[in-house]
Amino acid sequence: MTSAAISPPVRASAFRVMPGFNLSLGFTVFYLSLIVLLPLSAVFLKTFGMTWEAFWNAVSSERVMASYRLTFGAALIGALLNVLFGGIVAWVLVRYEFPGKKIIDALVDLPFALPTAVAGIALTALYSSNGWLGRYLEPLGIKVAFTPLGIIVALTFIGLPFVVRTVQPVLQDAERELEEAAASLGASRWQTFIRIIMPTILPALLTGFALAFARATGEYGSVIFIAGNMPMVSEITPLLIISKLEQYDYAGATAIAAVMLSASFVLLLTINLLQAWTRKRGQTERI
Numbered sequence: 001m002t003s004a005a006i007s008p009p010v011r012a013s014a015f016r017v018m019p020g021f022n023l024s025l026g027f028t029v030f031y032l033s034l035i036v037l038l039p040l041s042a043v044f045l046k047t048f049g050m051t052w053e054a055f056w057n058a059v060s061s062e063r064v065m066a067s068y069r070l071t072f073g074a075a076l077i078g079a080l081l082n083v084l085f086g087g088i089v090a091w092v093l094v095r096y097e098f099p100g101k102k103i104i105d106a107l108v109d110l111p112f113a114l115p116t117a118v119a120g121i122a123l124t125a126l127y128s129s130n131g132w133l134g135r136y137l138e139p140l141g142i143k144v145a146f147t148p149l150g151i152i153v154a155l156t157f158i159g160l161p162f163v164v165r166t167v168q169p170v171l172q173d174a175e176r177e178l179e180e181a182a183a184s185l186g187a188s189r190w191q192t193f194i195r196i197i198m199p200t201i202l203p204a205l206l207t208g209f210a211l212a213f214a215r216a217t218g219e220y221g222s223v224i225f226i227a228g229n230m231p232m233v234s235e236i237t238p239l240l241i242i243s244k245l246e247q248y249d250y251a252g253a254t255a256i257a258a259v260m261l262s263a264s265f266v267l268l269l270t271i272n273l274l275q276a277w278t279r280k281r282g283q284t285e286r287i
Helices: 021-048 052-059 062-095 101-108 116-127 134-140 148-173 176-184 189-217 221-227 237-246 250-286
Strands: none
Touching: 021 250, 052 250, 062 101, 062 148, 062 189, 062 237, 062 250, 101 148, 116 134, 116 148, 116 221, 148 189, 148 221, 176 189, 189 250, 221 237, 237 250
């Protein structure tokens, strides 16, 4: 038998439809730099032209601090509400069959497709003093339109799809056999939820929370109509940035934008690290 017959066959290189790693990585870095990094870096470069005193005065005035508290506070509350109720909506859409399910599933995406200005006008018409709901809420002492409560309502509305669409596929892929096994071993519904279901969907809930929170902090169109835009009361930070731009105070606007950008990045980074820790912990528990 010849050596050619007993020699192992030459392994063909793996066929790839897309270009090689170097070219793909180069294109990725170039595209992200062009679309993301350059615009964001322009904000910081404009801010670097200010003195520290001018920068601090621009970002720490009483009016600006009030807008920070309202923007991040309302975004946090809206995201938390969406984690709770968005998780319930995702659970119902995945685990139950009922008439009109496809219609409700499609309505979840409505805040994605609806122009933000239209959403703001619709919410204002609904919750104003003579609106469909506002006329019944105001006699009870609950004023929604033109108050911080209205901002929370608007941010909850636009953030709902992020949580539902993040949790929904995780629930669809979850192994129901584990829930049945826990029930057969005597576990209560609460124990099954805490020990089996919650560890599975927690990373998805954190992702949905992060996306809803990030979207809410920068939301503008749907908020300005229902907020009332009163300084120190219902003025959000994006509106304050627009106001400074209209006054040709570009340095002040970019300074506030830099603070918003930095705060959002830190919060998202923290949540991503928490997600990684949660996944690692879940894998360790399964092992």
